[in-house]
Each structure stands twice: as C-alpha cells, then as structure tokens.
Amino acid sequence: MNSKCIALPLTNAELYLHEQWVEPELGKAWMATLLRETLWEQPEVFIYGRHYPTPRLVAWYSDPAVRYGYSGLDHPALAWTPLLQAIRTRVEHTCEQAFNGVLLNHYRTGQDSMGWHSDNEAVLGHNPVIASLSLGKTRRFDLRRKGAQRIEHSLLLTHGSLLIMRGTTQHYWQHQIAKTRKTLASRLNLTFRWIKM
Incomplete structure (x- = not known):
C-alpha cells in the first residue's frame, strides 16, 4: 500500500508520518492477533525514588x-512471533533501517498513558531511528522541546499509521x-528500535 508521508516541520528534528501505512482491515487483523498472542506484562518502574505500575501493558520482543x-x-528478550517478524520486515523496508527489537504498548483505555520522555538511552546509539506503528484507537502524540513545559506540536496517530523519528530528534x-x-x-503501539550490543 502506498501511504502518504508527511515530514513534520520541527527544528532539530526529523519526523515522518506515514498515514495509512497498513490497510485498515489488515491492521485490524494484526491487532487481534497481537492482543491474543502477546505475553503482556504490567511491571513497575522506578521514577524519582518511588515505584509505580506502568500505566499500560508492555512486552519486549527481540x-x-x-x-x-x-x-x-529491564525487559528480557522474548522470541519474535511469525507476525512480529513479518511486520518488522515491512517496517525495515520502509525505514531502510534494520531493527533488532520491538517494544509493544497496549493502551487499554484513555487512562493508559506514556509520560514525557526521549528515547535517548545509550544502548540506542547517538542518533537512533525509532519506528512507531499505531493500531486501534487514535491517540494524540505531543511534542515539546527539552527543558520546556509547553506543548509545541501535536499530531493524531491513527490506525495503521507509522511515525518515524530519526536524526537529532531525541537530543x-x-x-x-x-x-x-x-x-x-x-x-496498540509497536516501537521498533536497534539496540547496540
């Protein structure tokens, strides 16, 4: 499927949104299989000296x-399922980039969320490429400059869309x-990444 690609106009960032990257019905089938097959967890994260349950379900395949x-x-490595392997191949073709892991997030309701962060862990390398596939209900994706409080840009991540972040975006x-x-x-959100070993 030839999806429309939009380059987001942000300084010091390279973000590209492929709308309708996957056909709606195929995306629904992927989502149903992933909901059924994924070994979901709700671990606790340690932030500012306290433990909190992750406000969504997660799984790491690699x-x-x-x-x-x-x-x-710390996520242990779960082996790729046939579906995740097939999706990875398709994402790699679009991004012209290899990925050796995918983090799956299941936002069950509007109360499930992901707090402000950058994907800047050392294991991701200096200028990581992050490919984020959305399936299911549309959610708003906010961006702000580091050190700022104001949301500078927002976009809607719709069913079947693929957002690619690369270059100095995470800096x-x-x-x-x-x-x-x-x-x-x-x-469901699937974020593909390359982890340096």
Whole structure:
C-alpha cells in the first residue's frame, strides 16, 4: 500500500508520518492477533525514588539476548512471533533501517498513558531511528522541546499509521501520550528500535 508521508516541520528534528501505512482491515487483523498472542506484562518502574505500575501493558520482543531497559525496568528478550517478524520486515523496508527489537504498548483505555520522555538511552546509539506503528484507537502524540513545559506540536496517530523519528530528534525533543477522560477503545503501539550490543 502506498501511504502518504508527511515530514513534520520541527527544528532539530526529523519526523515522518506515514498515514495509512497498513490497510485498515489488515491492521485490524494484526491487532487481534497481537492482543491474543502477546505475553503482556504490567511491571513497575522506578521514577524519582518511588515505584509505580506502568500505566499500560508492555512486552519486549527481540533477537536473542537483546535486552532493553529504562526507568529501572529491564525487559528480557522474548522470541519474535511469525507476525512480529513479518511486520518488522515491512517496517525495515520502509525505514531502510534494520531493527533488532520491538517494544509493544497496549493502551487499554484513555487512562493508559506514556509520560514525557526521549528515547535517548545509550544502548540506542547517538542518533537512533525509532519506528512507531499505531493500531486501534487514535491517540494524540505531543511534542515539546527539552527543558520546556509547553506543548509545541501535536499530531493524531491513527490506525495503521507509522511515525518515524530519526536524526537529532531525541537530543532536542520529548514526546508523550497523555491521559484523557474520553472513553476510548484500546490502542496498540509497536516501537521498533536497534539496540547496540
């Protein structure tokens, strides 16, 4: 499927949004299989000296022995499923970039969220490429400059869209999926990345 690609106009950032990157019906089938097959967890993260349950369900699938950690949380490597392997191949083709792991996030309701952060862990390298596939309910994706409080840009991540972040984006920008009081159906987010071994 030939998806429309939009380059986001942000300084010191390279973000590209492929709308309708996957056909709606195929995306629904992927989501149903992933919800059923994924070994979901809700671990606790350690932030500002306290433990908090992750406000969403997560899972990490990767090549053998490729581990990933953040906020005091360390994900063991789960073996790629046939579907995740097929999706990875397609994402790699679009990005012209190899990936050895994918972090899956299940936002069950509008109260599930992802706080402000940058994907800047040392294991991701200096200018990491992060490919983020959205399936299910549309959620708002906010961006702000590091050190700022004001949201500078927001976009809607719709079912079947693929957001690619590369270059110096993680050096200068943070992003979030905020909580909302709206009644929302579930959303899956698959973020593909390359972990340095």
